[in-house]
Every structure is written in structure tokens, then in C-alpha cells.
Amino acid sequence: MSELLLAAAQPTINWHTVMFYVTAIFACGFAVVVTTTNNIVRMAFALIVSLAATSGLLFLAGAYFVGAMQLMIYVGGTVVLLIFGVMLTAQKAFITMRTRASDWILGLLVGGALFSILLQLAFLIPQWQSSDYQAAADAELAAYVEKLKADKADGKVITQEQRDELERLEIAADDGMPQRSGEIGLALVGVRADKAQRPDEPGLAGYLLPFEIVSIHLLVVLVGAAYLARARRHSHAGASQ
């Protein structure tokens, strides 16, 4: 308890914050590169770095599964698709296409106005500007340990439930959040494992229907993309005749 209080009293560098700023600078800086460069190949490369840094931000927010999916599907799949498109169309005239200055001015004007409004909105609510999650978790763990010590001094036996509760609080104070890939998988087939404990909610508000819809959508998209991008032999044959 006293060590925890001492550690809380001294100002130390919050490494979570430092990592957040480093990855956020990467994500935003390479997004600016994407926007400003005229070269389509450089644009695609900067997009890779920006997306990878965004997945780092997802990891830092505790969304490990979504962060991994971002790396695999987005950085590994979608961007590769885009780069194929770039390579298939990268002829000399189309690698760098300059934008008119009036377009730039108009775009930056609208973008700047939008960004200023969104930034003000993001910092509008004072509770959102900082979080005391770690400090609260540490304090809760310390208080529970003190309570258990007092109980033991009184001669009470520590039950299994109390041990489990202590373990849960230790996990919460340690790295925050349990891994959620199992819960995500169950929710996709319609069972909400994270809400099963609450009696007022039946735990059936899963995502089976959206999952089916998105699966069919993906299949239709695959067929449609293959149909759209197929080689048009008949038109060449018509031209040669």
C-alpha cells in the first residue's frame, strides 16, 4: 500500500502516453504525406505506414484482436490490392498528376474548417480529456488487499470467491483487459458471452445477421469485381474484324 502511494505521489513519465504520441505522430504525419504528395507510388507507401501506425493505436486502446485484423486485412490485403492497381496503371503520364492551385485552396479551406470544428468537439467534454483508469485500478487492488489483511487478522478464512476477486483485480491493475477474441467469435455467431452474467439481458443481442450479411456481401463483391475487371476479349475481336 505505502509503495503504491509513494509511486503515485511522484510524477513519472506515463509510457502509455509517450507511445500514444509516437504512433499518433506516425499516423498523422504519413496521412499528411498521402494528402500532399502527387506521386501515386509514394502515396501508396505512405498509406501503408499510416495504416500500420493506426493499428498500433488500436493495440494501445486495448483492442488487440481488431488491431491484429487491421494489420492482416488492411495492411496485408487491401493495400496490396491498391498497390496492384497502382502498378497496373502506372504509366509515365499518370504517376504524377498535378492538381490545380484553386482545387488545393478550396480543399484545404473546407478541410481546415472541418478539422477545427471536429477538434473543438473532441475536447468539448472534460471527462474525456484524461483517464484515471490505471490509478483507479491500482487503488481498488490496494484497498481490497487491505480488506483481506484485516479479515485475516480478525481470524476469518479467505474464501475461493475472494481469491478469484483478488485475481481479477490484479489482472485489471496489471495490463487492463482480458483478451477478447473468444468473446468476439461467440458474438459473431449470436451469443454474447460478455453480457451472459446480467439477468435482465438475455444475451442474444449478437451479430449473427450482420455477419451473414457481410459474408454474402463479400461474396457478391468478389463476383462483381471479377466480372467488372475481366479481360474484354470480344471488344478486341470486334475491333480486329
Place this chain on the structure above:
Amino acid sequence: MSFLYEPIGLSHYLAVGAFLFVCGIVCMATKRNALGILIGIELVLNGAILNFIGFASPYFRDENLGLDGHLIALFVIVLAAAEAAVALAIALNFYNNHATIDVDRASELKG
């Protein structure tokens, strides 16, 4: 450097999401290459994912979106992949027919 001692909050995530969103909007508005417009759309979708995950994170708020935010972010990722595939097919078809990728010259439907 006092801000390095403070824990970050939800607002920081929203600010980064807003920046990516605006970058994507400006990219879509100013690029003449059809693939550049596609890249702008990807940036916009990333800003949206970042917002959802920020609201879902238990580090920032007690009443968070939780698993719902994670699942919506996953759906957004899948839909982004599908959208990229179709838009790329359209762009390649346009390139095959018109021998250009410049969207300013795609004026056949102008009327």
C-alpha cells in the same frame, strides 16, 4: 513536456481520428488519380475505426461500447476491403476503356 506525465483520454483518440478523416477528405477532393481517391477513402474509414475503438476502450470510460465497438470496427474493415476491390475493378475497367486514370476526363455521364 508536462503532457507526457498525464494519462491520455478519449479526446486524444477522437482528435487523431478527426485528423485522419480530414486528411482523407482533402485527399479525395484534390487528387486527380482515381486510385488516389480510393486511398483517401481508406484514410476516412481508418478515422472511423479509431473513433469506434476509442469509444469501446475500457481505459477511457466506464460505460464504454465494449465488444460492440470492436465488432463494428471489424465490419468496417471487411467492408473497406470489399469496397476497395469493387472500386479497383471499376478503375481498371475505366483505364482499359479510356487509356487514362484521370477522373477529370471521366465526363461521359455529365450529360
